[in-house]
Amino acid sequence: MSDNIMEHIPALRAYARSLCGRAHDADDLVQETLLRAIEYADRYKPGSYMRAWLFTIMRNRFYTNVKKAARERTGGADCISGTPVSQPGQEWYLRHRELCDQLERMPAHYREALVLVSVLGESYIRAAEVMDCDIGTVKSRVNRARGILRKALEPEF
Incomplete structure (x- = not known):
């Protein structure tokens, strides 16, 4: 590297x-x-x-x-400068926003593990070093984070 x-x-x-x-x-x-x-x-x-x-x-x-x-x-969190003027109507944007919202609601330790491993492509070992925890903890957090996203984003029929 x-x-x-x-x-x-x-x-x-x-x-x-x-x-x-x-x-x-x-x-x-x-x-x-x-x-x-x-x-x-x-x-x-x-x-x-x-x-x-x-x-x-x-x-x-x-x-x-x-x-x-x-x-x-x-x-305050309700400050007007933090809200967009208009939202685009594209489906991909809405799905992306939904994913981002779910990530923000997720506990920070799950989100951090998921982003390091799944988004940034870090190995479990490197993620464990960054997060200062055991590799098993990282694997568990990534698995739970994926489960949370799957449950929250799966379409309801």
Whole structure:
């Protein structure tokens, strides 16, 4: 695997989006992650798996931001600036939105495992390293997350 940070930005953006939900928050998180990686570049061991190292920085930064935001209430969830002006009518958009809504409702630890393994293509071992848990825990979370999505999104006849 390459030690070039630029190659990992698309995966970082996808992972950040799964953590944050909103695109501009995800972009901010990627930027914070990259700044943190540059700041602590001396701690990176050349030849180790940079993507997992960056994901770990991002995950830690995200949870730090969540704790900080809980202390600093800046605005309500019903703020008008966060709602779109008009929704497109395409079926694919609606299905995608339905999937995203279900992902947001899912417990964070299930969502995180599912995104790392199923969306970003990380191995169970790498996901376990990023999430700092056992591989069996990751497999269980991915399986449960898939079950939650299957049950929520299956058509009712």
